Structure formats: structure tokens, C-alpha cells
Amino acid sequence: MSVQKTCVVIGASHGGVNFATALRKEGWEGAIILIDRDPEIPYHRPPLSKAYLTSTDGIEAYHLKSEESYIKDNVQLKLGVEVVSIDKENQQIILGDGTSQAYDKLVIATGARPIIPPIKGIQTAAHLYPLRTAKDVEDIRTALLNSVAKNVVVIGGGYIGLETAASLKKMGAEVTVLEREERILARVTAPEMSTFFQELHTANGVDVLTSKNVTAIETENGVNTVFCEDGTSYQAAVIVVGVGILVNTELAKNIGLTIENGIKVDATAKTSDDDIYAIGDCTYHFNPHYDRFIRLESVQNAVDQAKVAAAAICGKSPVYNALPWFWSDQYNVKLQMVGLSQGYNQVLVRKDEDLKFSIWYFKDDVLLAVDAVNNAKAYVIGTKFIKENKKIDKEKLIDTSVDFKPLNLLQS
Numbered sequence: 001m002s003v004q005k006t007c008v009v010i011g012a013s014h015g016g017v018n019f020a021t022a023l024r025k026e027g028w029e030g031a032i033i034l035i036d037r038d039p040e041i042p043y044h045r046p047p048l049s050k051a052y053l054t055s056t057d058g059i060e061a062y063h064l065k066s067e068e069s070y071i072k073d074n075v076q077l078k079l080g081v082e083v084v085s086i087d088k089e090n091q092q093i094i095l096g097d098g099t100s101q102a103y104d105k106l107v108i109a110t111g112a113r114p115i116i117p118p119i120k121g122i123q124t125a126a127h128l129y130p131l132r133t134a135k136d137v138e139d140i141r142t143a144l145l146n147s148v149a150k151n152v153v154v155i156g157g158g159y160i161g162l163e164t165a166a167s168l169k170k171m172g173a174e175v176t177v178l179e180r181e182e183r184i185l186a187r188v189t190a191p192e193m194s195t196f197f198q199e200l201h202t203a204n205g206v207d208v209l210t211s212k213n214v215t216a217i218e219t220e221n222g223v224n225t226v227f228c229e230d231g232t233s234y235q236a237a238v239i240v241v242g243v244g245i246l247v248n249t250e251l252a253k254n255i256g257l258t259i260e261n262g263i264k265v266d267a268t269a270k271t272s273d274d275d276i277y278a279i280g281d282c283t284y285h286f287n288p289h290y291d292r293f294i295r296l297e298s299v300q301n302a303v304d305q306a307k308v309a310a311a312a313i314c315g316k317s318p319v320y321n322a323l324p325w326f327w328s329d330q331y332n333v334k335l336q337m338v339g340l341s342q343g344y345n346q347v348l349v350r351k352d353e354d355l356k357f358s359i360w361y362f363k364d365d366v367l368l369a370v371d372a373v374n375n376a377k378a379y380v381i382g383t384k385f386i387k388e389n390k391k392i393d394k395e396k397l398i399d400t401s402v403d404f405k406p407l408n409l410l411q412s
């Protein structure tokens with residue numbers, strides 16, 4: 001008689017949920033137990049700073065899957081439950097209420113949490129929120145609704161901060177973004193793209209201020225004053241903090257799994273323990289396209305690694321070989337990004353129209369990444385050239401009189 005095995009997944013978000021579905025599809029017959037400290041039915045995270053923030057919908061409109069589909073797939077959801085430790089020797093996890101759950105295979109999909117920077121007064125500020133969970137969004141919406149003054153300071157000019165600023169503006173707030181670096185999106189895009197987004201926000205009535213290092217927050221009668229190193233200060237009824245994330249690696253670290261900028265996994269998403277896999281934002285994994293280990297904060301990566309881990313646990317030999325891609329929506333702009341631009345030494349801009357252009361990042365002759373603004377074609381062509389490692393004719397690329405087709409852009 002075969003003994004049914006149990007696969008436990010810590011983290012029920014993009015990684016964990018897609019993994020559970022994929023594991024069933026691959027033929028796993030044993031139990032699948034999906035655990036998350038968040039009490040909500042798992043939901044899409046990208047809309048939190050976009051459509052969900054501006055809507056009056058409940059989070060059920062953004063569920064990853066219906067409640068019934070977990071039942072149909074025979075996946076047990078344990079929500080509102082914290083995993084506090086892993087007992088590797090006895091193959092079990094320990095939950096916050098002191099109970100334990102045995103596993104044969106364990107998947108860590110614990111993602112990341114927002115950084116709350118050590119700014120003086122941040123812990124006692126009124127209506128200050130990060131933006132990572134549905135509850136954060138509900139708190140922000142409620143605070144804005146209940147506040148007479150509609151001034152909001154967003155600390156951090158990365159994608160989440162900027163998307164949040166655009167959404168809050170749409171909701172009628174007076175928004176100021178304070179970015180510590182000399183330009184917004186400095187870590188992830190070329191100066192040309194930073195300038196574009198800075199102008200876009202300004203045109204939409206959002207103040208995006210750079211070189212603003214926030215040093216203190218003072219709060220009196222529920223009103224915050226945010227102080228910057230340069231002596232300036234800004235009043236805010238609501239503050240949103242979007243300065244980056246910390247990966248949730250503690251559970252893995254405490255049992256001695258290899259950690260390097262995330263939980264280190266091989267091409268099958270396996271950690272340094274044969275029965276433990278890790279997927280999604282919390283992993284540090286090898287990307288063959290760029291020939292190096294990377295950590296990604298992206299839905300697609302969580303889904304790709306989920307599929308690879310499921311296949312591997314079911315005895316197949318999959319190899320992770322995905323090309324990173326991301327997107328961002330702000331006002332009437334859809335930005336699609338493919339590849340990783342780090343290490344570029346040349347940037348070319350193809351300008352089709354004012355609000356339709358693309359930025360191409362090269363290291364010498366090698367195309368590394370493309371950022372496409374309202375230009376799905378540029379995104380598709382860029383993806384093709386990077387994937388196939390083909391050389392592009394740079395002159396033709398920026399010549400908008402050349403019909404924009406892969407064949408026309410091939411270097412002869």
C-alpha cells in the first residue's frame with residue numbers, strides 16, 4: 001500500500017498558489033497544505049497600488065483563484081496562521097499556536113516585507129502605511145476618506161511609490177513624493193526614463209521631489225510634518241512608505257539553508273536541503289540569460305519558479321530558463337520591461353510618438369533589456385532579440401522610418 005505524502009507550502013501568494021495548482025497538474029496525489037499569515041483568500045498583489053487602491057471593490061474582486069477551486073484541487077488553505085519555525089530533522093513546521101505539521105516536501109514561498117526605514121518619529125506617525133497587503137490598501141483608503149486634509153507624502157520614488165502616487169492623485173489627494181536619490185527610479189532605469197516619469201507626474205499634478213532624504217517625522221494632533229535633510233518640511237495627513245523590501249529568509253536561515261541575497265536555489269528551485277524548495281521573491285537563483293545569480297521581485301518569476309518546483313518534486317527534470325519581465329501602470333502609461341539592464345554601457349531611445357517610445361540597453365553589441373512605454377511591439381521585439389541572443393542594427397532601431405519588424409532590424 002502506498003503511503004500518501006504531504007507537501008506543505010509556506011506563503012500563499014503568487015508563488016505558493018501557482019505552485020499548489022501546478023503540483024496537482026503534475027500528478028501529486030498526496031496532501032497539499034498552503035499556509036499564510038494573511039487571513040485573506042490569496043489575491044493579486046500588483047493591483048494593490050493600481051486598480052484596487054482607486055476602486056471601492058472588496059479584495060474578492062482580485063482573488064488569485066476562487067475559493068471553490070482550492071476545494072476542487074484538494075488544496076488545504078490555512079490562512080491567518082504564522083509559521084514560526086521549521087524542524088528539519090523531524091520534517092515538520094511549527095505554527096504560531098504551538099501546533100506542528102509534518103511534511104515530506106516543503107516549499108518556502110515567503111516573499112518579502114516592506115522596509116520601514118529608521119526615521120526619527122516614524123513609529124509614532126499618524127496614518128503611516130507601507131503597501132504590501134490588502135489590509136494596507138484598506139487602511140490607506142480609510143485614512144484618506146476620513147481625513148479632511150487630503151495631503152499625502154509618499155516616501156520613495158520607485159515603481160510602487162510612483163504607482164501609489166498616481167492612484168492617490170486619482171482619488172483626489174494632494175500628493176508629494178520624496179525621493180532620496182537625485183532621480184526617481186535610479187536603481188532600475190536609465191536617466192531618460194526617470195525624466196519621463198518625473199515630467200509625467202508633474203503634468204498630472206503630483207510633486208515629485210528628488211534629493212530629499214527624510215530624517216524625521218513629527219506628529220501633533222494627528223497631523224504629520226515630514227522633515228528632510230536639506231531643511232525642508234512637508235505636512236501630511238497620510239504617509240505611504242515605499243522604499244523597498246526585505247526578503248523573508250529567516251525561517252530558512254534558522255535551519256542553515258544557504259542564504260545569499262535570498263534563499264539560494266538551483267535550476268529546479270531546490271534549496272541546499274533535498275526536501276525543501278523555495279520560489280518567488282525570497283529566492284536567489286541562477287539566470288542562464290545573464291549567466292549570474294539574481295533575485296527578482298516579479299509575479300512572472302514567482303509563477304515560473306512555481307512550475308519548475310512542482311515538476312521537480314514530481315520527479316521531472318525541469319530547468320529554470322526564464323527571461324525577467326515586469327510592468328508598471330501610471331496614469332495613461334503602460335510600461336513594459338524585459339531583461340535586466342544592469343551593466344549597460346549604451347542606451348538608445350526609439351521615439352515613435354510623444355507617449356510611445358522605447359529605451360534599449362546595450363552592453364557593447366549585446367542587447368540586455370528594453371523598457372517600452374505604451375509600445376507592446378517594442379516589448380515583443382526586444383524579448384525576441386534578447387531570448388534569441390541576436391544582434392540588432394542600432395541605426396535602423398532608432399530610425400522610425402524603418403518598418404518596425406524583427407527582420408528589418410537584424411544586423412547584417
Ligand SMILES: Cc1cc2nc3c(=O)[nH]c(=O)nc-3n(C[C@H](O)[C@H](O)[C@H](O)COP(=O)(O)OP(=O)(O)OC[C@H]3O[C@@H](n4cnc5c(N)ncnc54)[C@H](O)[C@@H]3O)c2cc1C
Binds near residue numbers: 016038111329
Ligand atoms: C503594491 C505592489 C505592486 C506590485 N506590482 C507589480 C507589478 O506590476 N508587476 C510585477 O511583476 N510585480 C509586482 N509586484 C511584485 C509582486 O507582487 C511580487 O513579486 C509577488 O507577489 C511575489 O510573489 P511571492 O509569492 O514570491 O511572494 P509574496 O507575494 O510576498 O507572498 C509571500 C507570502 O508569504 C506569507 N508569509 C511570509 N512569511 C510567512 C510565515 N512565516 N508564515 C506564514 N506566511 C508567511 C506572506 O504573508 C505572503 O502572503 C508588486 C508588489 C506590490 C507590493
